[in-house]
Amino acid sequence: MELVCKQCQSKFRAAVSFPLAAPVRVACPSCGNQMVLKPRAAATEPGVAKRGARLAAIADEPRPFRAFLGEHLRRLGFDVEYFDAGESALDFVRRTRADLAIVNVYLRGKLGVEVSEEIKADKDLAKTRVILIGALFRANRFRANPTNLYGADEYIEEQIPEKEFRQIIRQLFPEVGDTAEVPLETREIDEARRLARLILSDIIIYHAAAVEQAIRNNNFFEVLKGEIEEGRKYYDSRVPQRVRRDSEVYTETLQQFVQMKREELEKLQTGT
């Protein structure tokens, strides 16, 4: 079996065959790096993966964009594995019959476009969807739409808005619906919390000195009564009544902030 060293990216052959029955330790002949190959449930029966979640491989340099993609895929019910190099991503996709491979056009070693072509040429991977990531995007610079996707199903660039990315995933996987996401009630409460944090953040940033003094004097709610009330009105106008009825997010957010600041202050005073 041909393997790729995660450390030096060199290819070597090892006397192991898949599927594995038990973990196997192998060492790279070039750099000596030791790797443990673990058996995967999905790999035991190629083509009839018994995993609960969909599986995605993301091959891209470690950067916030990669985490962004992974986070959204997880929210849509995917298990996500990250790779820095094309070979290891391709190897993973082949072993696990991953449902989705998102690969940067340029990768160390094997290029993303080559990974895409090889996946698409592999009959066993007929169900694997491939998305290419444009290698570089900068505002204000010339850009052109790609003319060749090297077999990939979709193409994205780093500036892709969240909504658009989710739309692409839903197009590729129509079964990924709203049911895969957090329930409506949770989303509404999260939204209410976010709004309460924003209002509080504005109060703090516009009245920094007054807030600090009020925390010291333990009269935050009296001193900033006007601002808090103004914020409350806006909060009430934005948050559905059923959410407001079931939870007191706005007041809780303010109280948590005051408590946190009080604790910070106490720690400062006691020197702990």
Add this chain to the structure above:
Amino acid sequence: MTFINYAAREINCKIVYYGPGLCGKTTNLQWIYDKTNPQSKGKLISLATETDRTLFFDFLPLDLGTVRGFKTRFHLYTVPGQVFYDASRKLILKGVDGMIFVADSQEARMEANVESLGNLEKNLKEQGYDLKAVPYALQFNKRDLPTALPADEMYRQLNFKGEPTFEAVAMNGTGVFDTLKAVAKLVLTELKKK
């Protein structure tokens, strides 16, 4: 919507600075005002209540050329940034020709940036505009702060349509005129199409 003053042979365009509270909209406007030729600018007007501030002034840039023999006069506005002054923001967006979104680079204000951008899109829609079609530039302000997020990360979260984007430190004028010029050019391009 542009207003044409035939007597003065001027086309009047409205550019609005949008963004979360204390992101530097006023600082941008103040810098432009201070550096503009006194003969070519109007008064800096502050429409202010106790906390809800809106600034406005107009000026006639000399180096942007003319549109069919008409000079262009730009009216610059800021909006109150705090989330709860939504009604004022909606009013100020009426008749807008170009938008500049000023984002605060501090990590702690990223949520406020995202909210404000969503609010801009929504309020424009209510006024019958589409941010995708409106001349628009994005500015990452306060780049000098140690808590500033990487520009790439901000771009990923705030870019709307591949708009011109500038890093700025409005306090010392860095990026202020670059941003304004970019949106002014887009506005003029739109005008020439009409």
